[in-house]
Amino acid sequence: MDRRGVLKALAGFALCPVCANLGFAEEAAHWSYEGAQGPGHWGDLDPADRVCANGGQQSPIVIDSSIKAQLAPLKFAWARQAETIINNGHTIQLNFNDGGTLTKGSGKYTLVQFHFHHPSEHHIDGKGFPMEVHFVHRNDAGSLGVVGVMLEPGKANPVFAKIVASMPAAEGPAVVAAPGIDPKGLLPPSRGYYFYSGSLTTPPCSEIVDWMVLPRPIKVAKTDIDAFAKLYPANARPVQKLERRLVLRSPKA
Numbered sequence: 001m002d003r004r005g006v007l008k009a010l011a012g013f014a015l016c017p018v019c020a021n022l023g024f025a026e027e028a029a030h031w032s033y034e035g036a037q038g039p040g041h042w043g044d045l046d047p048a049d050r051v052c053a054n055g056g057q058q059s060p061i062v063i064d065s066s067i068k069a070q071l072a073p074l075k076f077a078w079a080r081q082a083e084t085i086i087n088n089g090h091t092i093q094l095n096f097n098d099g100g101t102l103t104k105g106s107g108k109y110t111l112v113q114f115h116f117h118h119p120s121e122h123h124i125d126g127k128g129f130p131m132e133v134h135f136v137h138r139n140d141a142g143s144l145g146v147v148g149v150m151l152e153p154g155k156a157n158p159v160f161a162k163i164v165a166s167m168p169a170a171e172g173p174a175v176v177a178a179p180g181i182d183p184k185g186l187l188p189p190s191r192g193y194y195f196y197s198g199s200l201t202t203p204p205c206s207e208i209v210d211w212m213v214l215p216r217p218i219k220v221a222k223t224d225i226d227a228f229a230k231l232y233p234a235n236a237r238p239v240q241k242l243e244r245r246l247v248l249r250s251p252k253a
Helices: 003-014 016-022 039-045 158-166 222-231
Strands: 074-078 085-086 092-095 100-103 107-117 131-138 143-151 194-198 209-220
Touching: 100 131, 100 143, 107 143, 143 222, 194 222, 209 222
Parallel strands: 143 209
Antiparallel strands: 074 100, 085 092, 092 107, 100 107, 107 131, 131 143, 194 209
């Protein structure tokens, strides 16, 4: 992918604070999750978004078959506090200037932001979940590594509870995040994962993402899920065709 494509990809993840800091923010066509600007029309909104309609490695997917492989364990060395929080009109997102690293074997990514989808975008064994959180990383080559974690109702999660209590109710600029929002508090104890090559799940749908989907969900309070759903009743892209891709499964997944 050329430099313009990578920049457009970052814009698609609504990384406005990061893009501005690096001096390459780029305006994207307006899109939504319903109606004439919904997922079925994303490929028509902007010439740069055509891969949303005709790509061969689109995300999310249904993970119902996989190949067991000796995948390297995921090593999380993240910052312990998010810096800003934003309601960007598509989701609630937490941003980092220096978010620490994710290491997978010899590959290393830097955490840039994490955000939420309701309901989950990925399905596992034919099952969807009430919510999914995406931890977005990038490496020095401009590729992205995204870790997906499922959320389901149960015991309250302190980190998610703080996010819900402090999330802006309306679209607007980023504000300082509440203290105590440690991203590792949203990871399950079991770090087994599925791995596949895919795309952004928002326009421009660029196919530059290494997906690492953790099948073990975390528990969060149902009242917190309901509070998020009041802001975003449905901000998940429908599942896409697997095409000829393989999904790999780590030993503990």
